[in-house]
Amino acid sequence: MSAKVTRADVARYAGVSSAVVSYVINDGPRPVAQATAARVRDAIAVLGYRPNTTAQALRRGSSRLLGHVVPDLGNPLWAEFALAVEAVAAARGYDVLLASSEGGADDEHRRVETLSARGVDAVIVTSVLARPDLVSRGSGVPLVLLNTFFEVPGFPSLGVDAFGGAQEATEHLLGHGYGTVGLVIGGETGELREQGWRAGGGTGPIARGEFSRHGGYEAGKRMFGSSDRPRAVFVASDMQAVGVLRALYELGLDVPGDVAVVSFDGTVETEFTNPQLTTVRQPVRAMADAAVARALGEDSSERRVLPAELVLRASCGCG
Amino acid sequence: MSAKVTRADVARYAGVSSAVVSYVINDGPRPVAQATAARVRDAIAVLGYRPNTTAQALRRGSSRLLGHVVPDLGNPLWAEFALAVEAVAAARGYDVLLASSEGGADDEHRRVETLSARGVDAVIVTSVLARPDLVSRGSGVPLVLLNTFFEVPGFPSLGVDAFGGAQEATEHLLGHGYGTVGLVIGGETGELREQGWRAGGGTGPIARGEFSRHGGYEAGKRMFGSSDRPRAVFVASDMQAVGVLRALYELGLDVPGDVAVVSFDGTVETEFTNPQLTTVRQPVRAMADAAVARALGEDSSERRVLPAELVLRASCGCG
Numbered sequence: 151m152s153a154k155v156t157r158a159d160v161a162r163y164a165g166v167s168s169a170v171v172s173y174v175i176n177d178g179p180r181p182v183a184q185a186t187a188a189r190v191r192d193a194i195a196v197l198g199y200r201p202n203t204t205a206q207a208l209r210r211g212s213s214r215l216l217g218h219v220v221p222d223l224g225n226p227l228w229a230e231f232a233l234a235v236e237a238v239a240a241a242r243g244y245d246v247l248l249a250s251s252e253g254g255a256d257d258e259h260r261r262v263e264t265l266s267a268r269g270v271d272a273v274i275v276t277s278v279l280a281r282p283d284l285v286s287r288g289s290g291v292p293l294v295l296l297n298t299f300f301e302v303p304g305f306p307s308l309g310v311d312a313f314g315g316a317q318e319a320t321e322h323l324l325g326h327g328y329g330t331v332g333l334v335i336g337g338e339t340g341e342l343r344e345q346g347w348r349a350g351g352g353t354g355p356i357a358r359g360e361f362s363r364h365g366g367y368e369a370g371k372r373m374f375g376s377s378d379r380p381r382a383v384f385v386a387s388d389m390q391a392v393g394v395l396r397a398l399y400e401l402g403l404d405v406p407g408d409v410a411v412v413s414f415d416g417t418v419e420t421e422f423t424n425p426q427l428t429t430v431r432q433p434v435r436a437m438a439d440a441a442v443a444r445a446l447g448e449d450s451s452e453r454r455v456l457p458a459e460l461v462l463r464a465s466c467g468c469g
Numbered sequence: 470m471s472a473k474v475t476r477a478d479v480a481r482y483a484g485v486s487s488a489v490v491s492y493v494i495n496d497g498p499r500p501v502a503q504a505t506a507a508r509v510r511d512a513i514a515v516l517g518y519r520p521n522t523t524a525q526a527l528r529r530g531s532s533r534l535l536g537h538v539v540p541d542l543g544n545p546l547w548a549e550f551a552l553a554v555e556a557v558a559a560a561r562g563y564d565v566l567l568a569s570s571e572g573g574a575d576d577e578h579r580r581v582e583t584l585s586a587r588g589v590d591a592v593i594v595t596s597v598l599a600r601p602d603l604v605s606r607g608s609g610v611p612l613v614l615l616n617t618f619f620e621v622p623g624f625p626s627l628g629v630d631a632f633g634g635a636q637e638a639t640e641h642l643l644g645h646g647y648g649t650v651g652l653v654i655g656g657e658t659g660e661l662r663e664q665g666w667r668a669g670g671g672t673g674p675i676a677r678g679e680f681s682r683h684g685g686y687e688a689g690k691r692m693f694g695s696s697d698r699p700r701a702v703f704v705a706s707d708m709q710a711v712g713v714l715r716a717l718y719e720l721g722l723d724v725p726g727d728v729a730v731v732s733f734d735g736t737v738e739t740e741f742t743n744p745q746l747t748t749v750r751q752p753v754r755a756m757a758d759a760a761v762a763r764a765l766g767e768d769s770s771e772r773r774v775l776p777a778e779l780v781l782r783a784s785c786g787c788g
């Protein structure tokens with residue numbers, strides 16, 4: 151088997167020193183002439199040499215691994231969570247393997263199993279499920295739920311203060327003097343962002359749609375294509391807000407001149423819309439840090455709720 | 470050890486039938502009362518039961534696994550590649566583990582090693598490197614390079630026809646009667662998209678920047694803040710085009726009235742800019758399909774180049 155091929159064998163085959171083989175494998179610390187490097191790589195391929203990953207791991211300080219299950223990576227929010235978890239894990243000497251799910255319970259369950267079977271030390275599940283408790287308790291590795299709005303009995307979980315964020319956004323829009331603040335949100339009635347909007351003084355109308363750009367576009371066309379449109383709107387996700395801006399553009403309505411908009415999530419995309427979106431920013435990095443700390447047993451909290459931050463830009467009428 | 474705990478043990482502990490335990494674990498096919506399901510999950514947790522993944526894999530038709538190394542997931546293009554690889558792999562009964570890299574050679578190398586060490590059958594590397602040949606040949610599993618513009622000796626690779634796509638985009642803009650077509654692109658001079666732009670009749674100016682929204686914004690401010698701005702521009706990536714649109718908005722220039730824009734990549738974000746972006750669409754799904762086929766040995770091609778498709782929308786002056 152290839153496991154018995156040593157670096158010395160590769161060196162002999164390629165006609166170079168063992169150190170040069172190491173430089174080629176590790177891309178340093180010393181440079182190797184291109185033709186020599188090619189010869190070494192050929193020798194590695196021919197002999198089926200496989201570097202000793204345990205030794206490599208020791209040199210790197212870790213062979214430790216976390217799993218992370220994320221929903222649809224086409225939503226920049228989940229991509230930002232994936233990157234943040236990776237960054238904070240790397241700072242602790244951990245690599246991360248990602249598995250993207252379609253967001254359903256079966257699918258999340260299966261991804262957790264796949265990662266567990268590959269020997270990860272813990273799995274972080276960034277979930278959009280209303281019932282993430284369907285994730286198996288039997289997976290045999292610690293699980294941490296990231297981005298749940300509610301406590302999930304039996305699992306450590308983390309979420310943003312969605313109620314407070316939505317309330318502050320709505321109060322801010324009313325503070326501008328706009329008489330009515332509508333709501334664009336997902337299909338589920340009464341969730342925390344809707345409660346926060348209502349607590350902040352939101353009275354309607356409400357347009358529901360998928361949590362996607364297209365869902366926001368369709369909801370925006372319905373809400374603002376009608377004659378009794380609201381003067382301002384709180385949109386419960388950035389993706390939907392991008393769709394609402396597109397709908398307003400098509401309807402010839404100016405933002406914020408005709409309609410003021412505040413979104414929720416605070417992904418990088420909101421800095422590059424025209425105009426830039428005022429948004430309730432989720433503390434993605436802090437949430438990722440708390441999730442990794444919990445997954446590695448650095449603390450034992452069962453539930454943490456982190457505050458959101460209202461970022462003021464042009465779409466609400468500020469700046 | 471927990472491996473010796475059986476489903477029958479769980480059933481006995483929870484006071485239910487073995488079938489009910491299965492329904493809870495698999496979330497079906499029959500519904501289970503919430504209180505009963507909670508009891509089963511408690512039993513699983515207490516006993517440390519771990520479902521037999523081999524049996525599960527057989528039931529699902531596979532326990533096979535591919536690895537996929539992707540650069541910055543904050544770019545929707547890479548997220549789309551990740552989703553597409555997962556979808557085409559799933560259609561063949563394969564799961565995918567993702568590892569996101571910072572895009573450097575060391576980092577890609579390490580991710581390949583991490584995935585290889587976890588027993589994946591092959592690794593697909595979606596790379597932005599000019600020199601992806603630095604990926605180790607010694608990882609012991611088949612590698613396929615996805616999204617390389619050039620042939621990479623020693624590795625099977627796939628890419629889009631960047632030259633042809635850029636040429637067609639530029640010719641299309643000139644066909645509208647715009648006298649000059651500028652270029653916004655990355656820092657590396659003379660790559661295929663630049664060659665294609667030139668072959669299509671592009672004469673300048675050129676503004677270079679990072680392949681990011683911010684890089685496009687900065688390049689756009691430079692190119693269009695000057696008095697001798699071009700009437701049209703080909704932007705070599707969607708991310709940069711989003712930044713260019715933001716710069717034009719700030720400068721008070723209308724698209725396409727003052728400046729016509731065509732981008733390259735064709736991610737979903739281009740459908741939701743204002744106006745919508747005309748773009749050279751990469752055949753992401755077909756590329757992912759070809760990469761997975763190659764990784765699984767369904768064909769033995771060393772190099773495949775897939776055609777791009779010019780998608781006409783409002784930003785170039787069409788529609």
